[in-house]
Amino acid sequence: MREMIPLGGFLNFVYEPAYLAAAASTPPKPFPKRPGKIAVEHTSVNPNKELHIGHLRNVALGDAVARILDYAGFEVEVENYIDDTGRQAAESLFAIARYGEPPKEGEKYDHYAGRLYVRLHQELGEEGNKAVLEPEIREVLRRLEAGELRGEIEKILRAQLATMWRLGAEYDVLLWESDIVREGLLEKALALLKETPYVFAPQEGKYKGALVFDTSKFIPGLEDPYLVLVRSDGTATYTAKDIALQFWKMGLLAGLKFKPYDTQPSGRALYTSHPEGKPMPFGRASATINVIDVRQSYPQQVLKAALSALGREDLAKAHVHLAYETVLLEGKPLSGRKGHVVSVDALIQEAVARARAIVAEKNPDHPDPELAAEQVGIGAIRFAMVKTEPRRQIDFRWDQALSFEGDAGPYLQYAHARAASILRKAREKGLDPEAPLPEGAEKAATPYEAELAKALLGFPEAVEKSAAEPTPHLLAAYLLDLAAAWNAYYNAKQGGLPATPVLAAPGELRELRLRLVFTVKETLRQGLSLLGVPAPEVM
RNA sequence: GCGCCCGUAGCUCAGUAGGAUAGAGCGGGUGCCUCCUAAGCACCAGGUCGGAGGUUCGAAUCCUCCCGGGCGCACCA
Known part of the structure; x- marks a missing residue:
């Protein structure tokens, strides 16, 4: 520290540039391991149609939170719930069987299923059709619950996974609803609850014959605190299955079996629950996070209530509903019926096409323009989904979501690529940016380095805050600040000449600056990676 | 009706465990490429922080009421 200046009732501490520069000359490292396992469930899209931009917010948010918690030292298990016994899945499969037409040339299978699903709903909307078709849909539902149509569901699921993977989101395990029922978890969960005074079957009144909580x-x-778990016709509600899943996640129930499902693009293994699998150490989490939109707040409260009913206040407290607001499209709610939707695949295609055009314009000599276009396109839409506080509505607008300027993913990527470019040139000159700072080189630091160093040193706190909330938007805001500080440093002028050249800097200042640029690049790369935004070396 | 969330610049948003002249981006205006990527940087204009009370030395931030907007309150998933 150099001096303290009292001003307006505050004490201002002025640090030595050398001290700051030395502190900021080491790239950040993942936090030490912490106790506890956190199960993060996200995506959990009905396996019956293609993803739209509402789902995109879920995937982007959940994936980023999982990455941040992992970096912050927690053991993280990423779960994707497959609602394969739901009404929507049944309707899509029924529609495919009913219309019997193959996918169009080049049509992705989830889009195909979604198209026929919409067609079925048009037919159901016509006079008299519902009564005729309903028994047939119920038969599909029955076969789904028996696990007979798993292969059909998987065709849709595979197509959806291709989209998630292209976005850079990956999972540890798929949890199929039909497995939860067939392996008896639902029954066990209900048995546990029936032992409490809060779950029972009323003998009379409006809930006669049902099992209520x-x-x-x-x-x-609540005006009516009774919640139906099992209907009077004997079928379980969605909430009941969700409670069973929650109990399993927290180790209150056992019985699911697993087997390998696929190897994901990064090489990470993906497992799935499966009747013919074997027991594996999934679940048994000490804390759970469900990434689900805010409209599910009440059912999520019920999950906590069910844990409390078992006397497990500790587990109820350890469950977090990461509630995010819905996504509007150009100011209006998404609506499949009105055709007011955009699929994630179409969005990606558009984003990458725009990025491709800009790469061609800005950097015609790019060594791999297609890679850059993909990275920038994906980065733009993923950043747009996580930069806003989750509990605020996002108004999706094409021009903003695909903006490659200002507060956007490409701004961060550009800052990263700039730093990478300097490091590349340094290596061509035979310099080693990764070499430790020479003894005493930090003394060459000027106020310019001090400013940049201050920005760099904020990274751990930003990660910690993002992990604690949890929300990625705090980290996103930090990275924008860091990139701004770096760009300002890069552009600094004195008397019309560059004030902070790196490669042309005199003496030890060059080593110091090179080392700081290396830290900038590594901090941006790490930060972007936690948001699931690719970090291009060249753009 | 009951409950939860949001309201900050023309637009989209940060900032809210109370603290200094409330910050970005977009849009508008002005500069900066003989200099490591101008997808950038510097500067200007633009705000009674929805409104009114209250607590406090001090409030965008905490409390109360009101006004806007969104969502939830099914033997639907």
Whole structure:
């Protein structure tokens, strides 16, 4: 520290540039391991149609949070719930069987399923059709619950996974709803609950014949605190299955079996629950995070209530609903029926096409323009989805989401590529940016280096805050600040001449600056990676 | 009706465990490529932080009420 200046009732500490520069000359490292396993469930898209931009927010948010928690030292298990016994999946499969037409040339299977699903709903909307078709849909539902149509669901799921993987999102395990039911977890969960005074079957009144959960002790203020778990016709509600899943996640129930499913693009293994699998150490988490939109707040409260009903207040507290607001498209709610939707695949295609045009314009000599276009296109849309606080609505606008200027993913990527370019040139000159700072070189630091160093040193705190909330938008804001500080440093002028050249800097200042540029590049790369945004070496 | 969330510059948003002249981007205006990528940088204009009370030495931030907007309150998933 150099001096303290009292001003307006505050003490201002002025640090020595050398001290700051030395502190910022080492790239950040992942946090030390912490106890506890966190299960992060995200995506969990109905396996019956293609993803749209509402799902995109879920995937981007969930994937970023999982990456941040992992970096922050937690053991993280990423789970994707496959609702293969739901109404929507049944309707898509029924539609495919009913219309019997193959996918169009080049049509992705999830888009194909979604198209026929919409067609079925048009037919169902016509007079008298519902009564005729309903028994047939119910038969599909029954076969789904028996696990007979798993292969059909998988065709759709595979197509959806291709989209998630292209976005850079990966998972550890797929949890199939039909497995949860068939392996008896639902029954076990209900048995546990029936031992409590809160779950019972009323003998009379509007809930006669059903199994209900009296949540009044846990969720005060409800007009009707009774929640149906098993309908009077004997079928379980979605919430009941969700409770069973939650109990399994937290180790209150066992019984699921697993087998390898696929190897994901990064090389990470993906497993799936499966009746013919074997027991594996999935689940048994000490904390759970469900990434689900805010409209599911009540069912998520019920999950906590169910844990409380078992006397497990500790587990109820350890469950977090990461509730995010819905996505609007050009100011209006998404609507499949009105055709007011954009699929993630179409969005990616458009983003990459625009990026391709800009790469060709800005850098016609790019060694791999297609790679850069993909990275920039994906980066732009992923950053757009995580830069806003989750509980705010996002108004998706094409011009903003695909902006390659200003507060956007490409701005960060550009800052990264710039740093990478300097390091590349340094290596061509025989310099080693990764070599430790020579003894005493930090003394060459000027106020320019001090400013940049201050920005660099904020990284761990930004990660910690993002992990604690949890929300990626705090990290996103930090990275924008860091990139701005770096760009300002890069562009600094004195008397019309560059004030902070790196490669042409005199004496030890060159080593110091090179080392700081290396830290900038590594910090940006790491930060972008935590948001799932690719970090191009050249763009 | 009951409950939860949001309201900050023309637009889109940061900032809210109380603290210094409230910050970005887009849009508008002006400069900067004989200099490591101008997808960048510097500067200007633009705000009664939805409104009114209150707590406090101090409030965008905490409390109360009100006004806008969104969402949830099914034997639907």
